[in-house]
Amino acid sequence: MKITLSVIKADIGGFVGHSSVHPEVLNRVKEVALEAKDNGLIKDVSVIVCGDDIALVMTHTKGLDSSEVHEVAWNAFKEGTEVAKKLKMYGAGQDLLTDAFSGNVKGMGPGVAEMEFEERKSEPVIVFFADKTSPSAWNLPLYEMFADPMNTAGLVIDPSMHDGFIFEVLDVYSGMSIKLSTPEELYDLMVFIGATSRYCVRSVFRKKDGEIGASASTQKLSLTAGRYVGKDDPVLIVRCQSGFPAVGEALEPFARPWFVEGWMRGSHTGPLMPVSFAQAKPTRFDGPPRVIAAGYQICNGNLIGPVDLFDDPAFDQARTDASHMANYLRRQGIFEPHRLPPEEMEYTTLPKVLEKLKDRFQLVDTGKPKFTTEGEVAE
Ligand code: 13P
Ligand code: 13P
Ligand code: MG
Ligand code: MG
Numbered sequence: 001m002k003i004t005l006s007v008i009k010a011d012i013g014g015f016v017g018h019s020s021v022h023p024e025v026l027n028r029v030k031e032v033a034l035e036a037k038d039n040g041l042i043k044d045v046s047v048i049v050c051g052d053d054i055a056l057v058m059t060h061t062k063g064l065d066s067s068e069v070h071e072v073a074w075n076a077f078k079e080g081t082e083v084a085k086k087l088k089m090y091g092a093g094q095d096l097l098t099d100a101f102s103g104n105v106k107g108m109g110p111g112v113a114e115m116e117f118e119e120r121k122s123e124p125v126i127v128f129f130a131d132k133t134s135p136s137a138w139n140l141p142l143y144e145m146f147a148d149p150m151n152t153a154g155l156v157i158d159p160s161m162h163d164g165f166i167f168e169v170l171d172v173y174s175g176m177s178i179k180l181s182t183p184e185e186l187y188d189l190m191v192f193i194g195a196t197s198r199y200c201v202r203s204v205f206r207k208k209d210g211e212i213g214a215s216a217s218t219q220k221l222s223l224t225a226g227r228y229v230g231k232d233d234p235v236l237i238v239r240c241q242s243g244f245p246a247v248g249e250a251l252e253p254f255a256r257p258w259f260v261e262g263w264m265r266g267s268h269t270g271p272l273m274p275v276s277f278a279q280a281k282p283t284r285f286d287g288p289p290r291v292i293a294a295g296y297q298i299c300n301g302n303l304i305g306p307v308d309l310f311d312d313p314a315f316d317q318a319r320t321d322a323s324h325m326a327n328y329l330r331r332q333g334i335f336e337p338h339r340l341p342p343e344e345m346e347y348t349t350l351p352k353v354l355e356k357l358k359d360r361f362q363l364v365d366t367g368k369p370k371f372t373t374e375g376e377v378a379e
């Protein structure tokens with residue numbers, strides 16, 4: 001029997017500011033999710049939290065994009081929002097962009113990662129969940145997990161992985177995606193996924209048989225809402241072992257922190273810090289960006305877990321490294337590259353300041369200006 005694993009997440013109000021989720025809000029979300037399980041709408045559910053975001057990890061047999069399953073998450077977030085509003089949590093209902101559910105949460109604000117598969121003899125999966133960053137934060141670790149033999153020994157020594165993997169890459173601006181096969185098209189793949197402001201890895205498949213190995217939430221709220229309303233703190237599902245990366249190979253990229261977009265006001269670069277569930281409460285300059293790893297064994301469609309996989313002293317050094325990286329960047333305050341370039345900022349005063357001062361710009365060259373003050377090519 002095929003099982004679908006659907007992870008749907010949203011920020012429905014922060015406690016305090018954008019730091020964490022109030023227990024009463026979380027309890028309400030859990031209640032609604034468990035009611036849906038009791039009513040047979042879903043097979044099982046586990047509710048996890050990273051920063052001010054809540055994710056419903058659900059199993060069912062209704063396939064991808066099931067409106068019934070999406071509605072379970074929507075209702076849970078709606079009900080949770082009522083509690084968040086009552087307690088005047090910060091940004092209550094922030095990620096619910098419409099009032100009424102219309103069949104699919106995609107484009108309505110929540111982020112979604114889903115995959116459907118035949119449950120194996122043993123089915124270990126990891127749900128990665130990050131706060132204060134965006135879906136392209138998964139590009140680098142997905143490359144390392146599924147295409148870098150220096151990270152994943154299995155690519156070299158496990159015959160069932162040795163053929164490589166196929167990456168599906170989404171251009172978040174055009175909405176088009178392309179599939180690229182590794183290792184032979186690795187350099188073409190890197191051209192795209194290194195450009196994290198535009199391209200996101202959406203899914204990864206095993207080349208030998210097309211089995212799905214990873215699926216990421218690739219909604220970008222800025223484009224969903226037609227304007228820049230927020231980085232979409234992302235989720236990622238990775239299947240492990242027996243033809244996929246071992247659990248430790250999937251976790252290993254996070255032991256070497258790298259820089260991602262997000263952090264304060266969704267407008268900065270910062271290190272992604274792997275943390276335990278208890279430490280997933282970003283406060284320093286509203287960060288630095290955090291990631292948790294929730295491990296499950298799926299057993300007859302039930303979620304056995306989660307295990308808090310970054311709750312391991314072996315990741316202490318990564319946390320220390322990320323703190324050092326944060327110190328270096330904070331030194332630069334409002335200056336790029338700590339602050340993102342204008343087109344990547346969640347909001348900016350630049351157009352208003354430009355408008356106010358536009359008559360005070362003077363040509364310093366004797367030639368014709370090549371660009372307008374807005375940066376466009378002059379006539
Ligand atoms: P164990 O011997 O602890 O089962 O570990 C096997 C393994 O392959 C670890 O990556
Ligand atoms: P969130 O996307 O986690 O709500 O953070 C927004 C923000 O502005 C943090 O400073
Ligand atoms: Mg928030
Ligand atoms: Mg958040």
Ligand code: MG
Pocket residue numbers: 011132230231232233
């Ligand atoms: Mg957010």
